[in-house]
Amino acid sequence: MSVSPSVSVPHSPRSARWQALTQVEACDRRVAARLDISPVSAAILRARGHDSPEAIEAFFSPHPGLLRDAADLPDIERAIDRLWKAIQDRESILIFGDYDVDGITSTALMVRSLQKLGAQVSYRLPERDESYGLTVAAVDEAATRKIALIVTTDCGITAIDAARRARELGIDLIITDHHEPESELPEAVAIVNPKRADSKYEFTGLSGCGVVYKLMTELLKRYQPTALSSFSERYLDLVALSTIADCVPLHDENRYLVARGLHQLYGTRKKGLRALIESANIRDKGFYVGGDVSFRLAPRLNAAGRLDSPTLALRLLLSNDEAECAELAAQIEALNGQRRTDTDAALLEAHELVEREANLADDRLLIAAGSGWRRGVVGLLAAKLVDKYHRPAFALNIENGHAHGSGRSCADFDLHALLEESRELIVSGGGHAGACGLTVETKRLPEFKEHALEYAADKLSMAELVPRHTADCEAPGRDVTLQLAQEMVQLEPCGSGNHSPVLLLRNARLQTAWPLKADHSKGRMMVDGQSIEWIWWRSADRLPEFERGSTVDCLFVPEVNEYRGQTSLQLTLKDMRVAGD
Ligand SMILES: [Mn+2]
Numbered sequence: 001m002s003v004s005p006s007v008s009v010p011h012s013p014r015s016a017r018w019q020a021l022t023q024v025e026a027c028d029r030r031v032a033a034r035l036d037i038s039p040v041s042a043a044i045l046r047a048r049g050h051d052s053p054e055a056i057e058a059f060f061s062p063h064p065g066l067l068r069d070a071a072d073l074p075d076i077e078r079a080i081d082r083l084w085k086a087i088q089d090r091e092s093i094l095i096f097g098d099y100d101v102d103g104i105t106s107t108a109l110m111v112r113s114l115q116k117l118g119a120q121v122s123y124r125l126p127e128r129d130e131s132y133g134l135t136v137a138a139v140d141e142a143a144t145r146k147i148a149l150i151v152t153t154d155c156g157i158t159a160i161d162a163a164r165r166a167r168e169l170g171i172d173l174i175i176t177d178h179h180e181p182e183s184e185l186p187e188a189v190a191i192v193n194p195k196r197a198d199s200k201y202e203f204t205g206l207s208g209c210g211v212v213y214k215l216m217t218e219l220l221k222r223y224q225p226t227a228l229s230s231f232s233e234r235y236l237d238l239v240a241l242s243t244i245a246d247c248v249p250l251h252d253e254n255r256y257l258v259a260r261g262l263h264q265l266y267g268t269r270k271k272g273l274r275a276l277i278e279s280a281n282i283r284d285k286g287f288y289v290g291g292d293v294s295f296r297l298a299p300r301l302n303a304a305g306r307l308d309s310p311t312l313a314l315r316l317l318l319s320n321d322e323a324e325c326a327e328l329a330a331q332i333e334a335l336n337g338q339r340r341t342d343t344d345a346a347l348l349e350a351h352e353l354v355e356r357e358a359n360l361a362d363d364r365l366l367i368a369a370g371s372g373w374r375r376g377v378v379g380l381l382a383a384k385l386v387d388k389y390h391r392p393a394f395a396l397n398i399e400n401g402h403a404h405g406s407g408r409s410c411a412d413f414d415l416h417a418l419l420e421e422s423r424e425l426i427v428s429g430g431g432h433a434g435a436c437g438l439t440v441e442t443k444r445l446p447e448f449k450e451h452a453l454e455y456a457a458d459k460l461s462m463a464e465l466v467p468r469h470t471a472d473c474e475a476p477g478r479d480v481t482l483q484l485a486q487e488m489v490q491l492e493p494c495g496s497g498n499h500s501p502v503l504l505l506r507n508a509r510l511q512t513a514w515p516l517k518a519d520h521s522k523g524r525m526m527v528d529g530q531s532i533e534w535i536w537w538r539s540a541d542r543l544p545e546f547e548r549g550s551t552v553d554c555l556f557v558p559e560v561n562e563y564r565g566q567t568s569l570q571l572t573l574k575d576m577r578v579a580g581d
Pocket residue numbers: 102103154178207208246
C-alpha cells in the first residue's frame with residue numbers, strides 16, 4: 001500500500017518498548033547442527049510450534065502428504081453425485097460466488113473445471129451495492145433463467161430464506177462455504193463446509209476456493225480419475241491466490257496448497273492471470289512469495305469488486321482471449337490506481353481528524369468519523385491510526401444517519417468488552433479483543449465517544465500507550481549470516497499464521513550511514529567481527545539520531561543481496577535505536 005508523502009511514517013520515540021518473542025536456546029543449536037540450518041531459524045520455528053527436527057524438515061519441504069482426505073468433508077458424496085448428474089444430463093448450473101478474491105477465484109475454479117467436463121454452467125457474483133451471499137432475489141432471477149442447480153462458493157451457509165425459495169421453485173441447491181455456520185442450517189441438497197458442527201474434517205482453515213478445490217478433486221477421483229492429476233495441479237494457482245488473500249492460516253494442508261500453488265502461479269498459462277501479473281509489475285525473483293499475492297495481485301482483484309464490478313475480475317480469470325485479457329487487466333489497473341488514491345486521501349483525512357479533535361495528551365482511545373470512506377478501507381484506517389498514535393482506534397464512515405466502521409486495538413485493551421459495555425448506545429457491534437466492527441447512530445456518536453473514552457481511561461494508563469516493537473527472535477550477532485537470510489526465503493509462503501519474521505539484533509557498531517534518494521538510507525554496521533551492509537527505507541529523518549561509531553540495536557529482516565553475480569547478506573532495517581535506550 002502506498003502512503004502519500006504528506007502522511008508521516010510512524011515515529012519511534014525513545015520510550016518504545018522492544019521485545020523478542022524468543023531467543024536462541026541450547027536446544028535450537030542442537031536441532032540446527034543436526035539439520036544444518038541456522039539456530040535462529042530453529043528458534044523461530046520452535047516458537048511457532050514446529051518443535052522437533054522432523055516437524056522442521058516437514059515445514060521446509062511442504063509435500064502432498066499434508067493433503068487431507070476430501071471424503072471427510074460433510075455432504076461431499078451428495079454434492080458430487082448431484083453435480084455429476086447435472087453434468088451428464090446437461091442441466092443448467094449456476095455458480096453463485098462473492099465479490100472478494102476468495103469469492104471470485106472459487107467461482108472461476110468451479111466454472112472452468114465444470115466447463116472442462118462439458119457442463120452447462122453460468123455464474124453470478126453480488127455487486128458492491130447488493131447484500132452479501134445468496135438472496136431470495138438472486139434465486140428468483142435464476143428461476144427466470146431456467147436454472148436447475150445453484151452451487152454457492154464462499155457463501156451460502158446462512159442463506160436460509162434463499163434456500164427455502166429455491167426449494168419452492170424446484171431449484172436444487174448445493175452450498176460450499178467456509179464461513180462459520182449458525183445453529184440452523186439452510187435446507188439444501190448438500191452443505192459442504194469444514195466448519196459444520198458435525199464435520200469429520202479435522203482442518204477448518206480452508207479458504208472458500210480451497211473447499212471448491214477439494215470438492216472437484218473428489219468428483220474427478222470418483223467419476224473421471226484420468227483427469228485427476230492434471231486438474232489437481234492446474235487450479236492450484238487460484239487456490240493459492242484465495243488462501244493468501246482470505247487470510248486463512250498458512251499451515252496444515254494450506255501450506256502445501258499455497259507453496260505448490262505459488263509455483264503454479266509463477267508459470268501459469270491462464271491468459272488473464274498472465275495479464276494481471278504483468279500489469280502488477282512484480283519483481284522477478286524466479287519465484288513468488290506470499291507478499292506478491294497479498295500486496296500486488298489480491299488488491300487488484302479486490303479493486304474490481306470494491307470500485308466497479310467483481311465480474312470484471314472474474315471474466316479476467318475465465319477468459320482465454322489475449323486481447324480481452326489485456327483490456328480487462330488495464331481496466332483493473334486503473335481501478336486499483338483509483339483505490340490507492342482514495343485510500344491515501346482517506347488516510348490523510350483520518351490523521352487530520354485526530355490531530356484536530358483528539359486530546360493526544362490524555363485520550364486513551366481514538367474515534368475518527370469521516371464520510372466517503374469505503375467499507376474495505378475503514379479497517380486499514382483504524383490499523384494505521386493505532387500504528388501512528390499507539391492507542392486503540394476506530395475509523396467510522398458516516399452515511400444515512402449511521403456511523404459504521406472498524407476498531408483495532410493494542411496494549412491488551414479489549415474492544416469486545418468495550419462494545420459489550422456499550423450495548424445501549426450502539427446499533428450493533430462485534431468481533432474480538434483486538435479487532436471489531438461497529439455501527440452507531442450518528443446522533444448518538446458523541447455519547448458513545450464520551451463513554452468509550454471514560455471506559456478506556458479506566459482500563460489504560462498513558463504510560464501503557466507507547467509503541468511496542470515485537471521481534472520474532474533475538475539473533476545473536478554470530479548467527480546473523482547469509483545462510484540465515486537464505487533460510488528466511490524457505491519460510492515462505494508467508495502470510496496469516498506464518499508471517500515473515502522480523503529479528504532483533506543488539507549492540508552492533510554503526511560504521512557508516514548515508515542518505516539515498518527518496519528518503520531512504522544505507523550504511524554498514526559491525527556485527528560480531530563482520531561488517532554487514534544495511535538498508536533502511538524512508539528513514540532520512542531518523543539518520544541525525546545516530547553518530548558513526550555508536551552502538552545500536554536494530555529490528556531487521558536478513559536478505560540475500562545479489563549484485564554483479566556476487567551474493568551477500570544485507571539487513572533491511574525496520575527500526576534502529578541507540579543501544580540499551
Ligand atoms: Mn472467503
